[in-house]
Amino acid sequence: MIGNQLTVTLDESRELQKTKVLVVDDDHAIRRFLRTSLTAHGYEVYTTATGEDAVLQTINLQPDLLILDLGLPGMNGIDVTKRIREWSQIPIVFLSVQNQDSDKIEALDAGADDYVTKPFSIGELTARLRVAIRHMQQEEEQLVFVKDKLRVDLTARVVTFGGQEVQLTPTEYDLLKVLVQYAGRVLTHQQLLKEVRGAGAQTDTHLLRVHMSNLRHKIEEDPTNPQYILTEPGVGYRLRIDI
Numbered sequence: 362m363i364g365n366q367l368t369v370t371l372d373e374s375r376e377l378q379k380t381k382v383l384v385v386d387d388d389h390a391i392r393r394f395l396r397t398s399l400t401a402h403g404y405e406v407y408t409t410a411t412g413e414d415a416v417l418q419t420i421n422l423q424p425d426l427l428i429l430d431l432g433l434p435g436m437n438g439i440d441v442t443k444r445i446r447e448w449s450q451i452p453i454v455f456l457s458v459q460n461q462d463s464d465k466i467e468a469l470d471a472g473a474d475d476y477v478t479k480p481f482s483i484g485e486l487t488a489r490l491r492v493a494i495r496h497m498q499q500e501e502e503q504l505v506f507v508k509d510k511l512r513v514d515l516t517a518r519v520v521t522f523g524g525q526e527v528q529l530t531p532t533e534y535d536l537l538k539v540l541v542q543y544a545g546r547v548l549t550h551q552q553l554l555k556e557v558r559g560a561g562a563q564t565d566t567h568l569l570r571v572h573m574s575n576l577r578h579k580i581e582e583d584p585t586n587p588q589y590i591l592t593e594p595g596v597g598y599r600l601r602i603d604i
Contacts, residue, residue, distance in 0.1 A: 367478070373482065380405065380426065381405045381406075381422065382405065382406050383429060384409075385397075385411075385414075385415040385438075386410065386429075386430040386432065386433075388393070388430070391430075391479075392408040402487050408484055412434075412435055413431060413435060413442060415436075425452070426452045426497075427494060429441060429442065429453055430455070431457035431464060431468065432457065434453055442468065443470050446472035452499070453473045454473070454476070454477060454486075454489055456478075456481070458479045462594075464476075465595075466549050469597070470549055474493040475489045476547065493545075495545070496543065496546060504516050505546060509588070510522050510524075511580055512590070513537060513538075515541065520580070530572075532558075533559060533575060533576045536553065539556045539557060540590065540598065540600035541600060545599065545600065547598070549597040550569055554569055589601055591601055
C-alpha cells in the first residue's frame, strides 16, 4: 500500500489550487493514485508515462513542479532531469523504488530537488513538494534565515544562536550559507564540497564531516542529536525548515 490519503485544510487547498504538477511514471496505478491524491490536496495534475513525453509536456504545459520516476523506459529520469536542466529550474522531485545511496546521489547531482522512495505516504510527499515549491519562489539568495534559536543574516555575515553571536571559521560559514540558500533541500557531499572548496575537492568527504561536526557544535544545543543540520545517511545534509 502506498500510503493513506490525508485530509487537506481549506487554507492549504487555496494556497496550492493553481499549482500545476506533472507526474511522470510508467506505472498506471501510481499515476492514478497521485492524480487522485494530489488533486484532493488542491494541485492541478497532469500525467505521462515516458521520459520523452515528459520533456515535451514540460515545454508545452510549463508545470510548476515535476514528480519523476527514476526507472522510466527509454529516456530515464536522470536523462530527463539533465535535459530539462539545460533550460529550466523547475522543481523536480524523484519518486522511485530504487533506494540505493548511489541512485539518490546521481539524481540530486543531476539537478533534482529531492528524492522520495516508494512506498511513501502522501503526507510526506506533499510536504516535500511544498519545500521544493517554496524554494523556487524565494529569491536566489535568502538574506535572513530564522528558525527557533538560530538566526543567519547573510547580508551582515552574522550568525546568532539564542541571541548570542557565534564565531564561525570561513569554511564553517560558507557551509552554513550554502545550506541556508538551499534550506529544506538535500545537498550531496559532492555538491557541498564543490560550492565551498571548488571542483577539485569533491572527493574529500572526511574533511567535510569534520567541518560539519565543528559547525554543529557551535549551533546545536545537542550536536549528537542535531535539530537544524540533518544528515541524509550516505548522501549528504539538509537544513531543516518548518514544513
